[in-house]
Amino acid sequence: xxxxxxxxxxxxxxxxxxxxxxxxxxxxxxxxxxxxxxxxxxxxxxxxxxxxxxxxxxxxxxxxxxxxxxxxxxxxxxxxxxxxxxxxxxxxxxxxxxxxxxxxxxxxxxxxxxxxxxxxxxxxxxxxxxxxxxxxxxxxxxxxxxxxxxxxxxxxxxxxxxxxxxxxxxxxxxxxxxxxxxxxxxxxxxxxxxxxxxxxxxxxxxxxxxxxxxxxxxxxxxx
Numbered sequence: 001x002x003x004x005x006x007x008x009x010x011x012x013x014x015x016x017x018x019x020x021x022x023x024x025x026x027x028x029x030x031x032x033x034x035x036x037x038x039x040x041x042x043x044x045x046x047x048x049x050x051x052x053x054x055x056x057x058x059x060x061x062x063x064x065x066x067x068x069x070x071x072x073x074x075x076x077x078x079x080x081x082x083x084x085x086x087x088x089x090x091x092x093x094x095x096x097x098x099x100x101x102x103x104x105x106x107x108x109x110x111x112x113x114x115x116x117x118x119x120x121x122x123x124x125x126x127x128x129x130x131x132x133x134x135x136x137x138x139x140x141x142x143x144x145x146x147x148x149x150x151x152x153x154x155x156x157x158x159x160x161x162x163x164x165x166x167x168x169x170x171x172x173x174x175x176x177x178x179x180x181x182x183x184x185x186x187x188x189x190x191x192x193x194x195x196x197x198x199x200x201x202x203x204x205x206x207x208x209x210x211x212x213x214x215x216x217x218x219x220x221x222x223x
Contacts, residue, residue, distance in 0.1 A: 012063050012065065012069070013029070013063065013071055013098075013217075014029070014217075015029060015030065015031045015032070015124060015177060016028060016029065016124030016125060016126065016129075016130075016176065017029045017063060017126065018063070018064060018126035018127075018172065019043070019045065019049065019061055019062065019063060019064070019071075019126075019175075020061070020062045020063075020064040020068070021049060021050050021051070021052060021053070021055040021059065021060075021061055021062075021074065022055050022059035022060050022061075022062075022074075023052065023053035023054060023055050024053070025048070025049055025052035025053050025055070026049070026064065026126070026172050027045055027046055027048075027049025027050075027126070027172065027173075027174045027175040028045060028049075028124075028125050028126040028127075028172065028173050028174060028175040028176040028189075029043050029044075029045055029126075029175065030043070030044045030045045030046075030175045030176050030177040030185075030188055030189075031043075031044050031177040031185055031214060031216075032044070032098075032106060032214070032215050032216060032217055033095065033207075033210075033212040033213060033214050033215050034106055034108060034212060034213055034215045035095075035211060035212055036211045036212060036213060037211065040097055040098075041097075041098045041100060041104065041106050041215065041217075042072075042075060042095040042096060042097050042098060042212060043061070043071075043072055043095065043096050043098060044093065044094075044095055044175075044177070044188070044206070044210070044212070044214075045093075045094060045095075045096075045174070045175030045188075046077075046079075046092045046093060046094065046174040046175040046188065046189075046190045047077035047078055047079040047091075047092050047093055047094040048079060048092055048174065048190070049094070049174050049175045050074045050077055050094040050095075050096055051074065051077055051094060055074060056074070057074050057075065057076060058073050058074060059073065059074050060072070060073060060074075061073065061074060061096045070099065071098065071099055072096035072097055072098045072099055073096060073097050073099065074094070074096045075094070075095045075096055075097050076094065076095065076210070077093055077094020077095065077210070078091055078092075078093060078094070078209055078210075079091065079092045079093075079146075081152070081153075081154060082205055082209055084204065084205035084208060084209075085204070085205075087139075087154075087155055088154045088155060089154060089155035089156075089201065089202060089205045090151075090152070090153035090154050090155060090156060090201060091188075091201045091205055091206055091209060092174075092188070092190035092191075092201060093188055093201065093206040093209065093210060094210075095210050095212060104217065105217070105218050106215040106216065106217055106218065107215060107216055107218050108213050108214065108215050109184075109214050109215060109216050110184065110214070111184060111185055111186070111203045111204065111207060111214055112179075112180050112182070112184035112185060112186040112203070114138070114202070114204075115135055115138050115157060115180065115186045115187070115202070116135065116138050117135050117136060117137055117138050118134065118135065119134070119135045119138075119180060119181075119186075120132065120133075120134055120135075120180070120181050121133055121134070121135060121159055121178050121179060121180055121181075121186065122178075122179055123168070123169065123173070123176045123177065123178050123179065123189055123198075124176060124177075125169055125170075125172065125173030125176040125189070126172050126173060126176075127169075127170045127171060127172030127173045128166070128167065128168075128169060128170050128172075128173055131161060131162075131163075131166065131167075131168050131169065132161075132162045132163075133159040133160050133161045133162050133168045133198065134159070134160055134162065135157055135158065135159055136158050136159070136160045136197065137156075137157075137158040138157055138158075139155055139156075140155075140156045140157065140158040140193075140199075141153065141154045141155070141156065142156070142193055142194060142199075144191065144193075144194070144199075153191075153199065155201075155202065155205075156199050156200065156201060156202075157178065157186065157187045157199070157200040157201070157202055158193060158197050158198070158199065159178065159197055159198040159199075159200065160197045160198075161197075161198075167192070167196065167198075168197065168198040169189050169192065169198045170192075173189060174189060174190050174191070175188065175189065175190070176188075176189045177189075178198075178200045178203075185203050185214055186200075186202065186203055187200035187201055187202050187203050188200055188201050188203060188206055
């Protein structure tokens with residue numbers, strides 16, 4: 001298998017890339033972030049992607065190319081309801097610490113303000129690529145089946161695809177960052193509603209819970 005960092009990693013490690021945990025569970029690299037305590041660079045995605053099928057902390061995360069490339073190690077995550085800003089919000093989020101070249105550099109960036117119904121959003125996912133849609137509900141609740149259990153998912157962002165013939169997201173897109181028209185991250189995609197629309201947890205409780213701030217990579221490995 002590939003090394004922790006090589007030239008291909010520098011090219012392929014980007015928001016929207018396909019990733020897989022140590023047990024082979026696939027998903028999407030949503031975006032990058034920095035830990036607030038040590039300024040360590042991490043990738044942000046869904047908890048069920050990094051820890052699915054019994055994966056644990058400090059296990060490898062791969063870019064599953066023809067020859068898989070190890071690019072990170074799982075850090076921690078959370079899937080469930082949390083109390084944030086006096087609201088119950090369901091989150092599905094996790095980070096993995098990146099294994100990068102020494103000259104890799106990140107610049108912090110701000111998350112978007114709270115979204116509203118009618119806002120236009122887009123995402124880049126590993127399965128369906130770039131899709132665009134409209135927020136139909138900025139604080140949506142639905143009971144969904146997760147792991148054989150009925151779970152109430154409160155405070156979600158519900159997104160309807162702008163193209164009725166194309167879903168906004170599909171299997172393998174979990175973890176993709178939901179972005180507004182300016183490109184700022186507003187949420188993290190994790191599933192599909194009973195109506196077939198996309199479900200995303202808002203970004204504010206994710207950042208608070210994981211103790212991170214968003215960042216973008218400005219240099220990455222050898223030229």
